[in-house]
Amino acid sequence: MIAVIQRVSESSVKIEGKIKAQIGTGLMVLLGVEEADGAEDIEWLSKKIVNLRIFPDENGVMNRSVLEVGGEILLISQFTLHASTKKGNRPSYIKAAKPDIAIPMYEKMILALETELGKSIGTGEFGADMKVSLVNDGPVTIVIDTKNRV
Known part of the structure; x- marks a missing residue:
C-alpha cells in the first residue's frame, strides 16, 4: 500500500463538477492498493498517517500530528501510484x-x-474521474510504502 500524504491548508475533490468533499487544515492522502496488501497494512498505515508529526508547534518545528492540531483528512484512491515505468513509456499497472x-x-x-x-x-x-484541488502547506509531501516499514 502506498500513500502520498500532503499537508494542506485546504483541499477538495469534485466529481462531475460537484464537490464531493472538502477540508480545511489537514492532510490530503492519495492511496494506492496492491494485491498483496492486507489488514496489517491498513492498521499500520492509518496509525502512521494520523500520528505523523508534520504540523508546526509553537516554535515552528514540525512536531504535531493532524490529530493534535484538530485537522481533517481527505482520502483519495489512486491506483496509478503502483505504476511501473521500468519498460517503455507506457506505465504498467499490473501491481x-x-x-x-x-x-x-x-x-x-x-x-x-x-x-x-x-x-x-x-x-x-x-x-470515478475526480478533480482534486489542494493548497500544499509548506510544501510538505511524504510518501509511505507499507512494504518498506521494517
Missing part, C-alpha cells in the same frame, strides 16, 4: 489491486482513519 480487492481495502482504510482520528474524513469515489 495495482483489481476493484474487487481494492474497494474493500479502501473502505476499510476510511474506517481505520476515522477511528484513529476520532471523526469522519472526506473521501473521493473509487474509480
Whole structure:
C-alpha cells in the first residue's frame, strides 16, 4: 500500500463538477492498493498517517500530528501510484489491486482513519474521474510504502 500524504491548508475533490468533499487544515492522502496488501497494512498505515508529526508547534518545528492540531483528512484512491515505468513509456499497472480487492481495502482504510482520528474524513469515489484541488502547506509531501516499514 502506498500513500502520498500532503499537508494542506485546504483541499477538495469534485466529481462531475460537484464537490464531493472538502477540508480545511489537514492532510490530503492519495492511496494506492496492491494485491498483496492486507489488514496489517491498513492498521499500520492509518496509525502512521494520523500520528505523523508534520504540523508546526509553537516554535515552528514540525512536531504535531493532524490529530493534535484538530485537522481533517481527505482520502483519495489512486491506483496509478503502483505504476511501473521500468519498460517503455507506457506505465504498467499490473501491481495495482483489481476493484474487487481494492474497494474493500479502501473502505476499510476510511474506517481505520476515522477511528484513529476520532471523526469522519472526506473521501473521493473509487474509480470515478475526480478533480482534486489542494493548497500544499509548506510544501510538505511524504510518501509511505507499507512494504518498506521494517
